[in-house]
Amino acid sequence: MKFEVTILGSSSATPVHNRNPTAQLLNCNEKFYLIDCAEGTQQQLIKFNLKASKIDYIFISHLHGDHYFGLIGLLSSMHLNGRIKPLYIYGPAALQEILELQFKHSDTHLKYELVYFYTDTTQSAIIFQNNDVTVETIILNHRIPCTGFKFTEKKRLRKLLIDKLEQDNVPIELYPLLKRGVDLDLPNGDVIRNLDYTTDSAEPKSYAYCSDTLFDERYFESIKDCDTLYHEATFLHEMLERAKETHHTTALQAAEIAKIVGAKKLLIGHFSSRYKTLSELLDEAKTVFQKTELAIEGLTFEI
Amino acid sequence: MKFEVTILGSSSATPVHNRNPTAQLLNCNEKFYLIDCAEGTQQQLIKFNLKASKIDYIFISHLHGDHYFGLIGLLSSMHLNGRIKPLYIYGPAALQEILELQFKHSDTHLKYELVYFYTDTTQSAIIFQNNDVTVETIILNHRIPCTGFKFTEKKRLRKLLIDKLEQDNVPIELYPLLKRGVDLDLPNGDVIRNLDYTTDSAEPKSYAYCSDTLFDERYFESIKDCDTLYHEATFLHEMLERAKETHHTTALQAAEIAKIVGAKKLLIGHFSSRYKTLSELLDEAKTVFQKTELAIEGLTFEI
Numbered sequence: 001m002k003f004e005v006t007i008l009g010s011s012s013a014t015p016v017h018n019r020n021p022t023a024q025l026l027n028c029n030e031k032f033y034l035i036d037c038a039e040g041t042q043q044q045l046i047k048f049n050l051k052a053s054k055i056d057y058i059f060i061s062h063l064h065g066d067h068y069f070g071l072i073g074l075l076s077s078m079h080l081n082g083r084i085k086p087l088y089i090y091g092p093a094a095l096q097e098i099l100e101l102q103f104k105h106s107d108t109h110l111k112y113e114l115v116y117f118y119t120d121t122t123q124s125a126i127i128f129q130n131n132d133v134t135v136e137t138i139i140l141n142h143r144i145p146c147t148g149f150k151f152t153e154k155k156r157l158r159k160l161l162i163d164k165l166e167q168d169n170v171p172i173e174l175y176p177l178l179k180r181g182v183d184l185d186l187p188n189g190d191v192i193r194n195l196d197y198t199t200d201s202a203e204p205k206s207y208a209y210c211s212d213t214l215f216d217e218r219y220f221e222s223i224k225d226c227d228t229l230y231h232e233a234t235f236l237h238e239m240l241e242r243a244k245e246t247h248h249t250t251a252l253q254a255a256e257i258a259k260i261v262g263a264k265k266l267l268i269g270h271f272s273s274r275y276k277t278l279s280e281l282l283d284e285a286k287t288v289f290q291k292t293e294l295a296i297e298g299l300t301f302e303i
Numbered sequence: 304m305k306f307e308v309t310i311l312g313s314s315s316a317t318p319v320h321n322r323n324p325t326a327q328l329l330n331c332n333e334k335f336y337l338i339d340c341a342e343g344t345q346q347q348l349i350k351f352n353l354k355a356s357k358i359d360y361i362f363i364s365h366l367h368g369d370h371y372f373g374l375i376g377l378l379s380s381m382h383l384n385g386r387i388k389p390l391y392i393y394g395p396a397a398l399q400e401i402l403e404l405q406f407k408h409s410d411t412h413l414k415y416e417l418v419y420f421y422t423d424t425t426q427s428a429i430i431f432q433n434n435d436v437t438v439e440t441i442i443l444n445h446r447i448p449c450t451g452f453k454f455t456e457k458k459r460l461r462k463l464l465i466d467k468l469e470q471d472n473v474p475i476e477l478y479p480l481l482k483r484g485v486d487l488d489l490p491n492g493d494v495i496r497n498l499d500y501t502t503d504s505a506e507p508k509s510y511a512y513c514s515d516t517l518f519d520e521r522y523f524e525s526i527k528d529c530d531t532l533y534h535e536a537t538f539l540h541e542m543l544e545r546a547k548e549t550h551h552t553t554a555l556q557a558a559e560i561a562k563i564v565g566a567k568k569l570l571i572g573h574f575s576s577r578y579k580t581l582s583e584l585l586d587e588a589k590t591v592f593q594k595t596e597l598a599i600e601g602l603t604f605e606i
Contacts, residue, residue: 013380013383014345014379014380014383014384015345015346015349015380016349017349017350020346039342039343039345039346039372039373039376040342040343040346042317042318042342043318043323043342043343043346046318046319046320047320063405063408063409064409065375065376065379065405065409065411066379069342069372069375069376069379069405070342072368072372073342073368073372076317076368076369076372077316077317077318080316080317081317092408094404094408097404098401098404098405098408101397101400101401101404102366102368102372102401105366105395105397105401105447106366106367106368106447107446107447108368143410144408144409144410
């Protein structure tokens, strides 16, 4: 099952040459989840040949413009491009007011349904579940209410050992039960032991997305043991005071967090426009957490 | 005096590969006027090395997103980049409500003043004047209230013939009066005839911007004899019915309008995403009005 994230924006606050503000596209079993949606996100999707029409779920962390100013344009284009299936938006309640005001004044009546779920920005909660994935909010500490999102795969069914099943003439009708881990005592006295015919599926993976936040231990429990941690790393650690003032994190701190919570991989992003190149940020993080990568535009990371 | 327009977006409705929705930057005597501001306009300014900080006046034609969704991001970036001088916005009244709602929810308190002027979308009016230019609205016929803008240079002062003035020892203190066209009878009996020492300045030029509209004779008077007419040309004329339905114009109609109003040059833009290449639109317009050019991204046209 595919579980991967494509970076659409790596810049903080303002766009700079070659870097757009934050947006990411998560592909989980060929279902597409957009995480934040800065201005220019629809253009980034076009640039990287990703289809906006495939996105059914959008998660917005908070209402700073570099995380959502592209949403109204994306929704409008979906409408103009003929979308009819519903779209589900998870984010702060005020998002609905902001979007609806703009639809009103452009006399836009969407041909598809927008379904809003308001995130509670005061306590972590499971806000979404389907057969593939569970999404839980992460309560971050930013200048305005802000949640991250942790995507955790559902445990998959057991894998069938088809060759062995066919060799022993196990009836095909029993396969679904075997996938679910059931042992079978047949009426004829045969015993089909699940472990003889199946192997365990891969352990579920998790992706934690921490958009904008101060270093704050209170959210570490929410991202414990995640497989891939995306964490903002707006500044080098020499700018720690500035990071604190603006409720952001340094590259060194992002790496410390990855280490503390036991992440297997760290992606850093949300880089200040002051950095023309990013190698120093990466090097700084790697001094603490070797498995760090830069979450830059166009790259896709397997979770 | 410079009087030129740079195209930042040529697409209608939605962005497509290499084409962004509408925005234009007018330079009149090194003062900068932004006309419409689609999503991605700030990225376009960066791409073409144009400084957002130099823009003091923004004119928004109407509240369809492809003409203003980039405004909130541009204003936010100006704030984050340290702007302190006021910014003047001319557009529909609801624009203020839309912008302020978003500033409120991002807890943004601009370090510069935003000064709003609401355009009357029912009758043409002069909405702006300084030493360089007068701006008058053009009442267009679109699905929602929409105004174009006509920028007309102020008549410049007369040009001094410096060599002749120096040869005849005309006192330098008299130059400003001569520039204003005054004849001088000096106390000593000398007569300084203005026409001997000055020549007329160039005739003022005008630029008419018609963003989104049906072909409608009622606005032709407003754009009569303009030097450069920018007119939307969303479709080829074979799509006339679609143009009417959506309150847009065809390339052929744009050319007819240029001819009827006596424009000296026509720029066409706001192209439907259905057109992968634009040569057919240009060719169609040229059958009626030879001096037509495509208003495409990055090009600068002298008015």
